[in-house]
Amino acid sequence: MLLVLLVTSFIVFGMMYLAPGSPLAFVLGPRGGTPEQVAAVTAQYHFDDPFLVRYFRWLGDIFQGNLGRSIVYRQDVTALMSGRIGTTAALVSLSAVLIAVVGVSSGLLAALKSRWVDTVISTIAAVGLSTPVFVIGVALISIFAVGLGWFPTFGVGSGGFDTLVHLTLPAIALAVASAAYLARITKAAVNEERTREHVQTAVVRGLASNVIVRRHVLRNALIPITTVMGLTVATLIAGAVVVENVFALDGLGSLLVRAILQRDFSVVQAVILVLVVAFVVVNAVVDFLYTVIDPRIALGSRQ
Amino acid sequence: MTISMEKTVKGTAVAVRQPGFLHRGYERLGLLGTAAAAVLLLVALSAALAPMLAPYDPDFPDLLAALSGPTADHPLGTDALGRDILSRLMWGARITLAGPGLVILLSTVVGTVLALVASWCGGRVDTAISWVLDILFAVPGIVFALISVAIWGPSLLTVVAGLAVAYVPYVARVVRGAGLRERNLPYVSAAWLQGHSGAGITLTQILPNVQGIVIAQAISSLGFAVIDLAAVSFLGLGVQPPTADLGLMVKSGFDSVLRGHPAEAIAAGALIILIVWCVTVIGDRLTTTARSMR
Numbered sequence: 001m002l003l004v005l006l007v008t009s010f011i012v013f014g015m016m017y018l019a020p021g022s023p024l025a026f027v028l029g030p031r032g033g034t035p036e037q038v039a040a041v042t043a044q045y046h047f048d049d050p051f052l053v054r055y056f057r058w059l060g061d062i063f064q065g066n067l068g069r070s071i072v073y074r075q076d077v078t079a080l081m082s083g084r085i086g087t088t089a090a091l092v093s094l095s096a097v098l099i100a101v102v103g104v105s106s107g108l109l110a111a112l113k114s115r116w117v118d119t120v121i122s123t124i125a126a127v128g129l130s131t132p133v134f135v136i137g138v139a140l141i142s143i144f145a146v147g148l149g150w151f152p153t154f155g156v157g158s159g160g161f162d163t164l165v166h167l168t169l170p171a172i173a174l175a176v177a178s179a180a181y182l183a184r185i186t187k188a189a190v191n192e193e194r195t196r197e198h199v200q201t202a203v204v205r206g207l208a209s210n211v212i213v214r215r216h217v218l219r220n221a222l223i224p225i226t227t228v229m230g231l232t233v234a235t236l237i238a239g240a241v242v243v244e245n246v247f248a249l250d251g252l253g254s255l256l257v258r259a260i261l262q263r264d265f266s267v268v269q270a271v272i273l274v275l276v277v278a279f280v281v282v283n284a285v286v287d288f289l290y291t292v293i294d295p296r297i298a299l300g301s302r303q
Numbered sequence: 304m305t306i307s308m309e310k311t312v313k314g315t316a317v318a319v320r321q322p323g324f325l326h327r328g329y330e331r332l333g334l335l336g337t338a339a340a341a342v343l344l345l346v347a348l349s350a351a352l353a354p355m356l357a358p359y360d361p362d363f364p365d366l367l368a369a370l371s372g373p374t375a376d377h378p379l380g381t382d383a384l385g386r387d388i389l390s391r392l393m394w395g396a397r398i399t400l401a402g403p404g405l406v407i408l409l410s411t412v413v414g415t416v417l418a419l420v421a422s423w424c425g426g427r428v429d430t431a432i433s434w435v436l437d438i439l440f441a442v443p444g445i446v447f448a449l450i451s452v453a454i455w456g457p458s459l460l461t462v463v464a465g466l467a468v469a470y471v472p473y474v475a476r477v478v479r480g481a482g483l484r485e486r487n488l489p490y491v492s493a494a495w496l497q498g499h500s501g502a503g504i505t506l507t508q509i510l511p512n513v514q515g516i517v518i519a520q521a522i523s524s525l526g527f528a529v530i531d532l533a534a535v536s537f538l539g540l541g542v543q544p545p546t547a548d549l550g551l552m553v554k555s556g557f558d559s560v561l562r563g564h565p566a567e568a569i570a571a572g573a574l575i576i577l578i579v580w581c582v583t584v585i586g587d588r589l590t591t592t593a594r595s596m597r
Binding site (some may be wrong): 003004007008012015018019022030070077126127129130131132133134135138139141142146160234237238239242245246256257260263268272276279280283 | 334437438441442444445446449450452453454457526530533534537538540541550553554556557560561563565568574575576579580583585
């Protein structure tokens with residue numbers, strides 16, 4: 001895990017140097033600068049040092065909370081990000097809750113109720129899986145914000161309940177595909193568990209069916225569900241980039257897209273690094289959750 | 304594979320016609336899969352023949368007929384610049400199919416080669432390759448596309464390059480597992496004892512036996528690649544206007560939606576959903592068949 005972070009940080013740092021043109025040009029802008037400016041920037045960014053020395057200095061700065069300076073906003077990247085990270089985190093967590101509730105419950109319904117319910121849910125899930133988040137976002141805005149006027153179209157609102165209302169549509173848009181996938185996995189896992197011998201034994205012993213589902217089926221089915229849930233939350237972090245742009249939310253994702261278009265490299269590096277760190281951390285948390293759900297799994301064995 | 308071979312053997316004995324290509328396809332895809340394949344083929348054909356079939360030049364702006372809604376002249380209406388939506392859909396589908404196709408082609412070739420080398424050599428080579436794949440796996444696909452765009456600027460090719468790297472581990476993981484299983488089967492040791500080289504066995508014996516899995520995985524990934532590529536275009540970081548592209552059309556249609564003209568966004572969004580749905584159904588069916596044939 002640490003290795004992954006080290007390698008990605010290396011790639012993220014190196015990308016500035018892979019880009020055509022000298023790194024000086026990025027800092028000074030397309031018109032270049034006077035020789036004094038060039039000398040000052042070279043000294044400031046230590047462009048004369050060997051590549052590896054610069055990389056480790058950059059890494060050291062990050063550990064001290066210094067992510068560099070935006071050349072477009074003329075601000076510290078840390079300051080730029082700290083205001084926006086909350087929006088993205090709120091969006092992703094709201095969406096994750098939606099996915100867990102809707103995905104697991106509709107998967108359970110599809111597995112346990114009649115064939116008819118299964119067909120309806122599976123069809124909706126198949127369409128949901130095939131729909132890109134930006135299409136859902138545009139559809140939700142045109143129906144519920146523009147058409148019916150139930151929700152605001154853009155922005156994050158003014159905190160508290162207002163923010164929750166503003167984030168509802170974006171969170172739904174972000175959740176649809178993953179909830180559909182989770183419903184599918186839940187259904188498959190529950191169906192598989194139900195044919196196992198210990199469940200049949202429980203049925204024969206005459207236990208109430210909701211007890212069987214809760215204690216014998218669902219508990220065992222939780223392993224694949226948690227795996228998918230973890231992967232899902234991780235991909236939500238990337239999906240948030242798209243959703244924030246659809247709904248004009250001022251989060252990390254819209255900052256990243258703007259920074260890419262403006263070639264604001266220190267911002268691009270910092271945001272991508274944060275996204276990857278979040279991704280890796282979520283995966284690590286899922287690994288830890290396995291040991292809670294299933295005591296037979298020991299940390300480190302990954303089986 | 305085994306099913307059709309058995310039939311061929313029986314066929315020679317009773318002199319029944321060998322099952323044709325279409326029949327074998329139906330056997331693998333089932334009813335739903337075949338229907339999806341037919342729809343996809345139709346979309347692909349009208350995209351490929353867009354220069355001949357499209358009723359209008361996709362870039363020709365007829366500002367007087369802008370946002371006209373469906374009329375006799377424009378069956379799906381026109382966009383904010385008065386361009387014919389149907390023609391733009393046909394041209395846009397070219398990019399929406401060809402871009403992800405290229406992504407999957409590149410990542411499948413690279414991923415399969417890496418996986419087969421890893422599963423054949425084993426030991427340190429396997430460890431090293433698996434390590435690289437794990438690291439690629441640890442980064443969400445669209446982030447690779449964004450990194451690539453950040454370096455080389457927004458264009459279709461940079462996005463394709465970034466996504467191709469992102470999809471390598473998905474192919475490689477599945478193929479490596481299949482390759483490891485094949486490697487321990489007796490026919491491989493038999494070929495080895497006959498003095499065939501490792502590369503020869505991998506190419507002529509193992510590859511044909513894992514090709515079903517490779518193809519199934521490639522098609523399953525194609526659906527995700529369509530979504531990712533369209534998303535990057537929607538963000539304005541991929542294909543640049545005025546080129547017709549389905550992701551871009553949803554974006555420009557989005558502005559018209561806010562002014563009360565949803566035709567462009569609906570048409571482009573629906574076509575993306577249709578394409579991805581067909582590809583996913585085919586991929587699911589092929590995956591199930593490839594598993595059951597083992």
